Amino acid sequence: MFSSPTPAPGSRAIASNALRSAGLIDRDATMRDLTDKPGGRKASSKIRSHRPRLLDMKELRDPRLRGSSSAQAGPSDPLTIRGAARVKLRKSLPGAAGPGVAPRVKTKFKAVELWKEVVQKRWNPETQFLNLESLIDDELIKKHNLAPPGRGGDARDAAVIFKIASQLKPKVQTLSLADNNLQGAHLQFLSHYLPELVNLSLQNNNIRNIKDLDWLASRRGRLQHLRELILLGNPLQQQGMQLENGEKYRRDITTRFLSLEVLDQVAIAQIAFDRPGPSSTPAERPSATTFPCEMGPSFVTGVDGSIVSNFLVRFFNALDTHRSALIDAYDPNATFSFSANTTIAARARVQGFHTSMPNQTKLTWRDWLGKGSRNLARINSDFDRALKSLHIGAEDAVKALVALPATKHDISGPPEKFCLDSFPVVHGQGMGLLLTVHGQFTEIGTGGIRSFDRSFILMPAPEGSRAKLNGWDVVIVSDQWTVRVYSSHEAWKPGPMLVQALSREEQEARNAATTTAPQPSQPLPLPFDPQAALASMPEPQRNLVMQVCQRTGLNVRFSIDCLAGNGWGLDRAIANFEQVKATLSRDAFL
Amino acid sequence: MTASMAAVAPAVVKLTPSDVEIATRAADHFTRIYYSTYDSNTRLNDLPQFYRPSSSLVWNGKPFQGASGLRELMEKMPVTKHEVQSFDCHPIPGTSPPSLLVSVSGSVTHGRGPAGNPTNTTSRNPEGHPRVFSQTFMLVPDAAAPASKPGEVAKYYVSADALRFVG
Incomplete structure (x- = not known):
């Protein structure tokens, strides 16, 4: 359905353009034989972990934590990078060979100065392009026997260079590190120093593992503006392209680099947004200390409220008692998935629900997580899981629903426990309905209570469709169910909301005001229209409801609930009524 | 990825794995840039860029x-x-x-959070603590903004946005 990515003919990739226009490139540089550079791999392979050690990052920022190297370097330290003193020279320079502190400082200082010179020489401020290709061939580097990263220099040496690059004005937009025999670990400080990089060429290096790129990945909050990346001529790319036409390789990269538009000079099929650029005009920090408006009650517009309430009553009754019947409610092409948000909410924690409510400690996430939770914040880099946990078609949707833990949504109970918003949306040639529902349910197995959010896209059920024939006015096109740790429905209680807690005096004043002027009772979030509910039901169910009404004196709403709670068995419903009738309140009856 | 632009017929179009892949990546990207823009000092100018004059929003029950x-x-x-x-x-x-259809669940801190509460606030008072938010977006292609770059399927914007504080 999406168009395929066809790189427009003649449209050249961003980095390649920049590389060419910069006029600094050595386009003929061929891939080097990696084996003829002793020391290159050895030095970098010291770092095995794929993540920067916290300590390293901390030390980079906090001069007090710097190690012995800087202590030796003293206050004139030109670069505050731990380990900068160890910037490598391929052979010891004359005069730097002697023991003691002073010559080392001199050597280090000299090396950093030399790197500054190299960076300056290879910097084109007009195109904002820093070309650090094939450093080993640089005359200056040869002359002074510097060891570039990947050719004897390690990640710290690379960090020295990246830090120098971070001080360039204007900011570096395009960086080429091509032909340097770099491994993943050499890149670990790149995003720290050049977070706003737009184009990056790592062509013809020695990057082998997809995880090495996590040093740079925007999914981990790094290089969030990267538009083009070149990995051609790395083992990762070469091996990746041999499998599945390179589809998995490209997917592994694109799921890590969310802003990427061009990979290895081929455009990526993607959806674009009008996103603000890296450096928008500076503005003032928002200063409001109150909310723009009060919490409003359930909001339903552009649709007959009874359509929404009938749908929900029937949907949740079936979900709780007879899930397979929901096959009628989903469009033949419908999409369904559920996601578990397992975080304990801050307010729920403060209020101690986990311990004060009877069955909460019995709840586990195992049944939900094991049944294909599609929380993309957790599984997004695992595309197979993202694909498998999206259920397409009514049959798949219902199959997935049936496998999930049994639930009880008390929709005929206190209405304030549910909240819904619904308004029309344009979909295709017609009008659909966006419906969001928030509430809670009891998990039958444990008796524990969970909160949920549910988002539906509904369309009018077409004449003659399975939904219509079975009494559904609307049919589900998409359904996303988020299951959360329990939070109180007080969250959506209509009325004023506070940004900060009130002081004791303010609280007392408010209490006094509310006792003298009682608040009007809140409107029902779930409007219930018995006639409409009956009208939407299939004939046999409607007859059952009428029979229960006649025999028990219960009103329509309680009759439906009683039947739904007893699997729509008339005798069971009546028997159940006889057991509990003494406890029912007056408003249960006609 | 299969070319399917040929099948423009509005009739029933089957979703392909490639559709799911593109949608998944778009949602990941969207949620990141949307909320980082929301939380930025430039939000007043930048956040409306995700919307169009026809977009419908409901914020805690207020349209x-x-x-x-x-x-x-x-x-x-x-x-x-x-x-x-x-x-x-x-x-x-x-x-x-x-x-x-994108639905997001998470926490949002307003103002200064618990640190901004009066000093005599009791530890059991939930006010000032982060709230749980539930936000649902419908993102649709902007027919008026044709794809401008190679690979770009379309430019999408928020056509519907429903938010509630839910905890």
């Missing part, structure tokens, strides 16, 4: 219309800090390229 309605809402919004804890995204069957 707002279009990018200008959002701007009006944001003008009076305290400082926020969002943390996305879960999100999901479906290509909605029925149109090509498909519209997207």
Whole structure:
């Protein structure tokens, strides 16, 4: 359905353009034989972990934590990078060979100065392009026997260079590190120093593992503006392209680099947004200390409220008692998935629900997580899981629903426990309905209570469709169910909301005001229209409801609930009524 | 990835794995840039860029219309800090390229959080602590903004946005 990515003919990739226009490139540089550079791999392979050690990052920022190297370097330290003193020279320079502190400082200082010179020489401020290709061939580097990263220099040496690059004005937009025999670990400080990089060429290096790129990945909050990346001529790319036409390789990269538009000079099929650029005009920090408006009650517009309430009553009754019947409610092409948000909410924690409510400690996430939770914040880099946990078609949707833990949504109970918003949306040639529902349910197995959010896209059920024939006015096109740790429905209680807690005096004043002027009772979030509910039901169910009404004196709403709670068995419903009738309140009856 | 632009017929179009892949990546990207923009000091100018005049928004039960309605809402919004804890995204069957249904669940801190409460606030008082938010977006292709770059399927914007504080 999406168009395929066809790189427009003649449209050249961003980095390649920049590389060419910069006029600094050595386009003929061929891939080097990696084996003829002793020391290159050895030095970098010291770092095995794929993540920067916290300590390293901390030390980079906090001069007090710097190690012995800087202590030796003293206050004139030109670069505050731990380990900068160890910037490598391929052979010891004359005069730097002697023991003691002073010559080392001199050597280090000299090396950093030399790197500054190299960076300056290879910097084109007009195109904002820093070309650090094939450093080993640089005359200056040869002359002074510097060891570039990947050719004897390690990640710290690379960090020295990246830090120098971070001080360039204007900011570096395009960086080429091509032909340097770099491994993943050499890149670990790149995003720290050049977070706003737009184009990056790592062509013809020695990057082998997809995880090495996590040093740079925007999914981990790094290089969030990267538009083009070149990995051609790395083992990762070469091996990746041999499998599945390179589809998995490209997917592994694109799921890590969310802003990427061009990979290895081929455009990526993607959806674009009008996103603000890296450096928008500076503005003032928002200063409001109150909310723009009060919490409003359930909001339903552009649709007959009874359509929404009938749908929900029937949907949740079936979900709780007879899930397979929901096959009628989903469009033949419908999409369904559920996601578990397992975080304990801050307010729920403060209020101690986990311990004060009877069955909460019995709840586990195992049944939900094991049944294909599609929380993309957790599984997004695992595309197979993202694909498998999206259920397409009514049959798949219902199959997935049936496998999930049994639930009880008390929709005929206190209405304030549910909240819904619904308004029309344009979909295709017609009008659909966006419906969001928030509430809670009891998990039958444990008796524990969970909160949920549910988002539906509904369309009018077409004449003659399975939904219509079975009494559904609307049919589900998409359904996303988020299951959360329990939070109180007080969250959506209509009325004023506070940004900060009130002081004791303010609280007392408010209490006094509310006792003298009682608040009007809140409107029902779930409007219930018995006639409409009956009208939407299939004939046999409607007859059952009428029979229960006649025999028990219960009103329509309680009759439906009683039947739904007893699997729509008339005798069971009546028997159940006889057991509990003494406890029912007056408003249960006609 | 299969070329399917040929099948523009509005009739039933089957969703392909490639549709799901593109939608999933778009939602990941969208949620990141949307909430980082929301939490930034430039939100007043930048956040409305995700919307169009026809967009419908409902913020905690209060309707707002279009990018200008959002701007009006944001003008009076305290400082926020969002943390996305879960999100999901479906290509909605029925149109090509498909519209997207994105639902997000997470926490949002307003103002200064617990640190901004009066000093005599009791430890059991939930006010000032982060709230749970649930936000649902419908993202649709902008027919008026044709693809401008190679590979770009379309430019999408927020056509519907429903938010509630839910904890």
